[in-house]
Amino acid sequence: MRAVLEARRKAAEVRVEALEAELERVRAALADAEEALSRRVIGLEQYLEALAEADAPAEGIGRVSQRKPVGPRRAVPHRQNASGADELSPDYQALMAAAIEAGGDGLGARRAAVVLGWGSASASRVEGARARLKRLVERGWLVEEKPGRFMPPAPEQVPDAGRPDGGS
Numbered sequence: 141m142r143a144v145l146e147a148r149r150k151a152a153e154v155r156v157e158a159l160e161a162e163l164e165r166v167r168a169a170l171a172d173a174e175e176a177l178s179r180r181v182i183g184l185e186q187y188l189e190a191l192a193e194a195d196a197p198a199e200g201i202g203r204v205s206q207r208k209p210v211g212p213r214r215a216v217p218h219r220q221n222a223s224g225a226d227e228l229s230p231d232y233q234a235l236m237a238a239a240i241e242a243g244g245d246g247l248g249a250r251r252a253a254v255v256l257g258w259g260s261a262s263a264s265r266v267e268g269a270r271a272r273l274k275r276l277v278e279r280g281w282l283v284e285e286k287p288g289r290f291m292p293p294a295p296e297q298v299p300d301a302g303r304p305d306g307g308s
Contacts, residue, residue: 219280228281231256235272239282239291246289247282249273 217227225236238255239247247255249270256272258265273290276282283293 216275216279216281225281232272232276232281235269235276236281236292239273239276242291244291246284246286246291247273248288248290252290 216229216232222228225233228236234255235247235252238252242251249266252269252273253262253265256269258269270288273282274284277284277290280293282290284290
């Protein structure tokens, strides 16, 4: 009986050590993720400040057109304002084609990075592809029914952009 209890104790010690090692790995990954988040928040704040500074001179000059050059966020028109995917830039058209080809499984960011010709080894490239997919979701071109899986909306979810009466 003592041998059985001793074997169980040793097994429990091994399990505790394995879980402690896993906990350390997760803590390190969490620290890395928090650092990346912090850098991205700072980068976004700097970007928004730069945009605000760029907008300020244009507001003070009466002769300057109120239309500013479109930035990357305006490069994707809202689906209801577009006649078709041909109005998208070539990169976004490639993402749309890949999402359609992926079908019900949806297009992931890693595959999207490959479609864009960026390769999938770099995490920043994958995040850039994910940002483009999210932009297509925001503008109504794609839906994200499962987290991280992007697909074209079902036909009943898409208003007929080509007809002002909504298709009726």
